[in-house]
Amino acid sequence: MNISPKKLAWTQRAAALAIIAFWISFWANHNQLPQNVVDFEWCFLVPDILWISGVFALASHWLIARDPRAGIATAVGGSSLAYLGLLDAACNFRHGQYTGSFSRGALNAVINIACLLFGCANIWYAARRT
Numbered sequence: 001m002n003i004s005p006k007k008l009a010w011t012q013r014a015a016a017l018a019i020i021a022f023w024i025s026f027w028a029n030h031n032q033l034p035q036n037v038v039d040f041e042w043c044f045l046v047p048d049i050l051w052i053s054g055v056f057a058l059a060s061h062w063l064i065a066r067d068p069r070a071g072i073a074t075a076v077g078g079s080s081l082a083y084l085g086l087l088d089a090a091c092n093f094r095h096g097q098y099t100g101s102f103s104r105g106a107l108n109a110v111i112n113i114a115c116l117l118f119g120c121a122n123i124w125y126a127a128r129r130t
Contacts, residue, residue: 005066009061012057012059016052034095044084058073075127078126085116
């Protein structure tokens with residue numbers, strides 16, 4: 001599979017915006033979740049927005065500019081997103097978030113799988129470029 005740097009850059013930008021959209025949605029609807037899950041999720045607000053979204057914004061800029069630092073930033077963003085996906089999945093299993101309502105469980109699973117797949121895809125892309 002061969003993806004262009006420009007396509008990956010725009011996908012990274014979409015992922016960064018999706019993370020921000022998640023937090024807007026979470027802020028609006030967090031009262032529907034168990035308090036222990038809400039407390040856990042709030043811990044990720046700053047890392048998600050500043051680190052993962054920020055690194056993907058930087059990586060995407062460098063990819064489009066063909067800056068050699070793009071590979072490192074892509075690997076950092078990808079590994080951060082994969083870590084987030086694993087940590088969130090562990091919390092979801094621990095607190096029964098996959099077994100609650102079907103729509104919430106399915107949404108959690110989709111988000112976790114997307115984080116893992118896109119995170120690993122970024123790591124793979126970066127590894128192939130070095």
